[in-house]
Amino acid sequence: xxxxxxxxxxxxxxxxxxxxxxxxxxxxxxxxxxxxxxxxxxxxxxxxxxxxxxxxxxxxxxxxxxxxxxxxxxxxxxxxxxxxxxxxxxxxxxxxxxxxxxxxxxxxxxxxxxxxxxxxxxxxxxxxxxxxxxxxxxxxxxxxxxxxxxxxxxxxxxxxxxxxxxxxxxxxxxxxxxxxxxxxxxxxxxxxxxxxxxxxxxxxxxxxxxxxxxxxxxxxxxxxxxxxxxxxxxxxxxxxxxxxxxxxxxxxxxxxxxxxxxxxxxxxxxxxxxxxxxxxxxxxxxxxxxxxxxxxxxxxxxxxxxxxxxxxxxxxxxxxxxxxxxxxxxxxxxxxxxxxxxxxxxxxxxxxxxxxxxxxxxxxxxxxxxxxxxxxxx
Numbered sequence: 001x002x003x004x005x006x007x008x009x010x011x012x013x014x015x016x017x018x019x020x021x022x023x024x025x026x027x028x029x030x031x032x033x034x035x036x037x038x039x040x041x042x043x044x045x046x047x048x049x050x051x052x053x054x055x056x057x058x059x060x061x062x063x064x065x066x067x068x069x070x071x072x073x074x075x076x077x078x079x080x081x082x083x084x085x086x087x088x089x090x091x092x093x094x095x096x097x098x099x100x101x102x103x104x105x106x107x108x109x110x111x112x113x114x115x116x117x118x119x120x121x122x123x124x125x126x127x128x129x130x131x132x133x134x135x136x137x138x139x140x141x142x143x144x145x146x147x148x149x150x151x152x153x154x155x156x157x158x159x160x161x162x163x164x165x166x167x168x169x170x171x172x173x174x175x176x177x178x179x180x181x182x183x184x185x186x187x188x189x190x191x192x193x194x195x196x197x198x199x200x201x202x203x204x205x206x207x208x209x210x211x212x213x214x215x216x217x218x219x220x221x222x223x224x225x226x227x228x229x230x231x232x233x234x235x236x237x238x239x240x241x242x243x244x245x246x247x248x249x250x251x252x253x254x255x256x257x258x259x260x261x262x263x264x265x266x267x268x269x270x271x272x273x274x275x276x277x278x279x280x281x282x283x284x285x286x287x288x289x290x291x292x293x294x295x296x297x298x299x300x301x302x303x304x305x306x307x308x309x310x311x312x313x314x315x316x317x318x319x320x321x322x323x324x325x326x327x328x329x330x331x332x333x334x335x336x337x338x339x340x341x342x343x344x345x346x347x348x349x350x351x352x353x354x355x356x357x358x359x360x361x362x363x364x365x366x367x368x369x370x371x372x373x374x375x376x377x378x
Contacts, residue, residue, distance in 0.1 A: 003130045006124060006125055006126065006127055009087070010090050011083040011086060012083075013124075015049065015080075016077050017048050018077060019046045020045075021043070022042075025043030025044045027043060027074050029043055030051065031080065048075035054092045055084055055085075056083040061078070061117050062115060070092060083095070089130060091137055094140045096140075097139070106123060142367065142376060143364075143368060150363075153361075174302075176302070183331070187295075190286050195326070196282045197281050197322060198278045198282075213237065213239075214240040215231030217231065218232070225300040227267050229271075235275065240273060247273070247274070251267065253266055253282070254267055254282055256320075257279055261320045281325070283325065298330060
């Protein structure tokens with residue numbers, strides 16, 4: 001039987017701090033963005049908490065608290081922490097994948113009413129199974145290969161996204177320069193049922209969620225600006241009726257309004273009834289004037305140039321309110337051209353559906369869970 005130890009016995013946790021960034025400097029300045037995109041390069045000349053490529057990094061504060069990274073070298077920012085190994089009985093790669101497998105547990109134990117923080121005590125109390133080092137390295141190698149496979153499939157998906165963006169620009173032009181001379185208007189002029197924030201937490205409590213029933217969409221159902229019709233939260237029919245003002249219909253747009261602000265997608269569900277969760281905004285547009293798909297693609301490709309959707313600092317907790325959407329000015333091509341664009345995107349989506357991205361993700365998640373139950377390598 002392999003030994004089980006608490007994480008706090010294996011690592012020493014050191015928080016980073018805020019530094020003055022520069023285009024060039026003595027040290028790479030690592031922030032939360034680097035855990036998503038390791039090719040991001042910002043530097044600083046200031047000394048701080050230094051990490052090498054064998055150290056595991058964890059996002060400590062903010063919406064992404066609990067996300068981990070590895071194989072980065074430099075000084076870390078204030079929202080990150082270094083998990084430095086204090087014993088040689090654990091492989092850093094094995095530890096990295098273990099923390100990935102516990103991401104949902106770590107997230108569920110976070111503290112902070114507005115800005116989430118990793119619960120340090122709970123993190124240190126996590127129990128990790130420690131097989132011999134050569135077994136740990138074999139587990140990490142298998143997971144590395146499975147991760148590479150799913151990344152290749154995701155890259156294929158991104159090529160289709162690039163094609164969609166090229167079609168958008170060809171048909172509509174740049175939304176800021178507006179070289180095609182489309183009319184401009186405020187988004188609120190195209191509301192059908194308007195814009196609606198999700199219910200307050202007091203109106204939809206955790207203990208009211210069920211194993212099945214009427215689905216409640218949350219941020220996990222928005223994946224790369226596309227709708228994921230796999231609900232994880234449900235309420236009873238009675239609760240649905242009491243919250244019917246937060247009902248979501250096919251064709252509505254759901255938008256994240258806290259943490260990772262501005263993620264959005266068009267709802268296209270097989271469920272006949274559904275509701276909005278607390279941290280989402282529902283946007284209902286007049287389909288005869290402005291296509292939901294056109295607006296979502298516009299924001300997917302150009303949101304940073306059209307205007308800031310969120311309030312709050314870049315490193316802290318950010319949020320969004322309905323007023324931001326009301327005052328957003330966009331160009332509005334003729335509806336016939338929007339409909340032609342929608343047909344082309346539907347063809348691209350059919351091609352994307354034929355890739356193995358979902359299957360490779362399912363395989364990876366299955367291997368990840370088996371790895372730390374001792375079912376992957378013996």
